[in-house]
Amino acid sequence: MAATAVTGVAFGAALVASGVYQPAVILDQLTWDNCHMLQAFLTATAASAVITTTAQEIGYAKFSPRSYADRGWFAPYDGNVVGGLALGAGMALSGACPGTVLAQAAVGIRSGYYALGGGLLGGTVWAALVRPSIENNKKKAAAAAAAAAAAAASTASSPATPAKAPLPTNFQSLFGVSNATALVGLEAVFAAIVGASIAVYGPGPEAKISPVLGGLLIGLVQLFSVVARKSLLGVSTLYEDAGDWLLYYTTSASASPAATGGGEKEEPKKVPATNSIIFSVAIFAGARALSLLVPYLGVSASSAAATSAISPAMAALGGFTMALGSRIAGGCTSGHGISGMSLFSVSSYITMAAAFVGGGLVGVLL
Incomplete structure (x- = not known):
């Protein structure tokens, strides 16, 4: 718990120091008016890739690639596409990400509270509502598939349906390359993108420090998280766990058929997780502390950032959309982005590509 709290404090401080928490930075990135966010984001991801790959190569920790968010709609990666689009749309509406909104609220940016x-x-x-519906539909689909397989098996003349090969979960299995090759390739591509964006756009007008330095600070937080927790950064589980806690206190115990005889019996309710909530509160505290200790990196209550033109209704709608989208996708800009992409997870690249498409489309329409 202590390591989780310290990691959260450091992450919140790094978000403020890097400047990526500012609504203008996020909105300008989605409309490609400047690339401050992209420069910090890719730098942090590149640093995280070195950290996660090294930790696994020396046997210190094991991290699996992010799994596909299969929601049973149209493809094994349907949740990554739909959720990513919604995540990006919510970011464009609110000027926030699931993690940066905590830093916004901490430093007094008004739209952050509503988001x-x-x-x-x-x-x-x-x-x-959404998670139970998805789970129920997938159970029905599995039962129907099992019934169809049983019916086919009972018919001697029916040929067996070959099992589908699982989708590759990372670049190594997708392209048939080694971990070292994947790492060198990612570092080279990200360095080229960051370098080109700096040459074309510069660091961005809101930058208090270099976005590359800000990205390296986030990378250092990832290093601490790996060393102290053997876990990677991710924030959006907060919103699901907060919902679970609300349901825990407002609903009765679940009912299930009794083991013997008729009737039903109540099962004890599962106590929701607290780790993400502790982590998120610590992010808020770290962002707040740094903004007070180093006011230059924060915003004043009367600044343009704190009195953003994003209306309360727009910010709230955006926050709703990005949180729901992140849960449909199974992660956000930190979990799928910085952490998942550093693990070369195909699902994470699909999610983040969809987020930039969704955010860009909404940003153009606003």
């Missing part, structure tokens, strides 16, 4: 409230509502809708 955070919308995000908590989105997590509750996911936990109470």
